[in-house]
Amino acid sequence: xxxxxxxxxxxxxxxxxxxxxxxxxxxxxxxxxxxxxxxxxxxxxxxxxxxxxxxxxxxxxxxxxxxxxxxxxxxxxxxxxxxxxxxxxxxxxxxxxxxxxxxxxxxxxxxxxxxxxxxx
Amino acid sequence: xxxxxxxxxxxxxxxxxxxxxxxxxxxxxxxxxxxxxxxxxxxxxxxxxxxxxxxxxxxxxxxxxxxxxxxxxxxxxxxxxxxxxxxxxxxxxxxxxxxxxxxxxxxxxxxxxxxxxxxxxxxxxxxxxxxxxxxxxxxxxxxxxxxxxxxxxxxxxxxxxxxxxxxxxxxxxxxxxxxxxxxxxxxxxxxxxxxxxxxxxxxxxxxxxxxxxxxxxxxxxxxxxxxxxxxxxxxxxxxxxxxxxxxxxxxxxxxxxxxxxxxxxxxxxxxxxxxxxxxxxxxxxxxxx
Amino acid sequence: xxxxxxxxxxxxxxxxxxxxxxxxxxxxxxxxxxxxxxxxxxxxxxxxxxxxxxxxxxxxxxxxxxxxxxxxxxxxxxxxxxxxxxxxxxxxxxxxxxxxxxxxxxxxxxxxxxxxxxxxx
Numbered sequence: 370x371x372x373x374x375x376x377x378x379x380x381x382x383x384x385x386x387x388x389x390x391x392x393x394x395x396x397x398x399x400x401x402x403x404x405x406x407x408x409x410x411x412x413x414x415x416x417x418x419x420x421x422x423x424x425x426x427x428x429x430x431x432x433x434x435x436x437x438x439x440x441x442x443x444x445x446x447x448x449x450x451x452x453x454x455x456x457x458x459x460x461x462x463x464x465x466x467x468x469x470x471x472x473x474x475x476x477x478x479x480x481x482x483x484x485x486x487x488x489x
Numbered sequence: 490x491x492x493x494x495x496x497x498x499x500x501x502x503x504x505x506x507x508x509x510x511x512x513x514x515x516x517x518x519x520x521x522x523x524x525x526x527x528x529x530x531x532x533x534x535x536x537x538x539x540x541x542x543x544x545x546x547x548x549x550x551x552x553x554x555x556x557x558x559x560x561x562x563x564x565x566x567x568x569x570x571x572x573x574x575x576x577x578x579x580x581x582x583x584x585x586x587x588x589x590x591x592x593x594x595x596x597x598x599x600x601x602x603x604x605x606x607x608x609x610x611x612x613x614x615x616x617x618x619x620x621x622x623x624x625x626x627x628x629x630x631x632x633x634x635x636x637x638x639x640x641x642x643x644x645x646x647x648x649x650x651x652x653x654x655x656x657x658x659x660x661x662x663x664x665x666x667x668x669x670x671x672x673x674x675x676x677x678x679x680x681x682x683x684x685x686x687x688x689x690x691x692x693x694x695x696x697x698x699x700x701x702x703x704x705x706x707x708x709x710x711x712x713x714x715x716x717x718x719x720x721x722x723x724x725x726x727x728x729x730x731x732x733x734x735x736x737x738x739x740x741x742x743x744x745x746x747x748x749x750x751x752x753x754x755x756x757x758x759x760x761x762x763x764x765x766x767x768x769x770x771x772x773x774x775x776x777x778x
Numbered sequence: 779x780x781x782x783x784x785x786x787x788x789x790x791x792x793x794x795x796x797x798x799x800x801x802x803x804x805x806x807x808x809x810x811x812x813x814x815x816x817x818x819x820x821x822x823x824x825x826x827x828x829x830x831x832x833x834x835x836x837x838x839x840x841x842x843x844x845x846x847x848x849x850x851x852x853x854x855x856x857x858x859x860x861x862x863x864x865x866x867x868x869x870x871x872x873x874x875x876x877x878x879x880x881x882x883x884x885x886x887x888x889x890x891x892x893x894x895x896x897x898x899x
Contacts, residue, residue: 419698428699432692457682462898464692466681471884472877473680473744521897528899673827676892680830680881684895691898746829754827 405485408478415474415482420465424489432464439489450483518657518667518764522706525690525765529704532694541707542772548694549701559776565715568729569646569774572639580625589621598648598771602655602759604663611666611756614641615731632750633734634727638713642729645713645773653710653771655764670761673754674705679745700778709763711775718778729774732759804868809859812875816856819882828889833881841874855881 409415410426418426422435429435443449452459454469468474474482526538533548540547546556576594579585590597601614618640619629630637657667674685686705688697693704712732720728733750736758740747748754804812816834823829832840834856843858844850846865853861859874 429696430698431696462691464683464687466683471680471682472880524897524899672895675895675897677888677895678828678892680832682888684892686897741831744831746824746831746833746835748827 401481401484402488403485405481405483408474409482409485414478415468417482417486436486436489439487443487446483446487449487450479453479453482453486516657516659517664518655518761519767521671521761522765522767525704525706528690529693529706533704538706539769541704542710542766542769543775544703544707544711544777545701547707548703552701556776563715563774563776564720564726565642565729565774565776568639568727569642572636572641572643575636576640576643580622580627582625584625586618586621589617589624594644594647595651596648598644599651599653602756602763604656604658604660604666604760606658606660609662610753611760613733613751613756613759614644615733616751616756632731633737634719634730638729638731638734641713641731642774645771648771649773651771653763653766653769655760655767657760657764666757667761667764669754670757670759673758674761679740679743681743683743685739705762705765707766707769709759709766710769710771711773711777713774715774715776716778717776728776732762804872806863806868809863809868809871809875812872812879813856813859816859816875816878816882819879819886820856821882823882823885823889826886826889828885830881830885833878833885843870843874854878 406425409417409423412419417423417436418429420430420432422429422431422437424437439449443452455467456463456465457467457470466473469476469479529536529541530538536547543553543556546553576586598614601617602611604610605612615632615637618637619632623629630640657663677684677687688702689705689708693702695702709732712735713729714732714735715728716730716735717728719730720726731750733755736755737747737750820829820833823833829835832838832854834854836854836857838854838857839852841853841855841858842850843853843861845861846867851858851861855874855878859871859878862868862871862874
């Protein structure tokens, strides 16, 4: 191989590698959101459709507000997580189950749901 | 946007306006019942208190049509007939249910639940059905479904159109039982942290997934209930179940440990719960989803 | 002198091995204590009508546990703990008991917090 071709090959492989890494990261991030969606839609886990309209979900309940414009409503993701963890802190009379406080969902599951809901 | 509309009811249901019983006026339970009736009046304009005997079906036009279709050829009729036959069959000792309850079958259901001064406890219809059996040397029935629900269903059918009037006498123990029932109704419980009131007062008229939440007023009038969900799990299409069967189911749904049917906890709850429908007419058994 | 050293070495090793085993994995004694503690917490919740459904109710099918012979049983947390203990899997049993105890404490706290619950019409 000529020197130019060698340099080109090196650049190309560097590009492939860096793109590959980015893809891996991107895949990991999607995976968290996808996992969160699965937990949210699972009737025995989050069962969020029981009360909330969520894009992609059928026959949603009408007890809670629809989950849209979440980044505008919760610019701070941590505050969203806190609401999912224990909604009774904001309103002791809320019908929303305290998923974290009562350990209906694990900390990891709440992290994943938060990732998903924040994208809505 | 769900539409609320006023429903003209069949002959068996009243067109009157009384929502609070004339006797027992001003007593603790009727004050509470009136407060709830007023609350639902505001929540559901165009739906009268008397309409609420049809529960969620009073709140949605298309649902009411589905309900009417079910009530045209009621799937509970065969079971109620079995209940009637059982009720009229003499015991081994020659006596019968009429010896316990009297001869007027239309006036039996309306006597329950009531406070028994001697026993210092709340007595239910199902409780006295089994008491009559065991007092006469017969085997007691299960509390939640089967023949107990059929007999209770028969007696409810006979009492259709009669007015509910649960009396809470001015007796500290009776009032305590009533307040215990009221407390059960309003307390959050279970891992899901929900009270009866969360769904059936504050969120009545809203949807949980595809189920429309029914208001408390009018709840007990149609029991024992023929529930589609129970019928689906039965190979005989038997959806009939008692009030305490439903209490257990609701407790389980919020991940609270259910109490036993006819336990003091549920009898006190029924004492409170039934009196929230004081002034309404019995219309059981009836179909529910 | 040599004999004594060999003996003391053997004894020391044995002590270290048994004590390390005790630290590494819970045994039946620890399990029994934890069962009693869980039941005490659940009894406390029950005393104020605050017990939850899946802690120990006989008809709960919420918790899954796969036994050593490959069967999956569905039970309450206490039921799953008993099944794990029967397998000798005290580590899993202790985890289930931890949840059951938590639920007992939480159910009690919930009921006490709801003492004055009433209509807010």
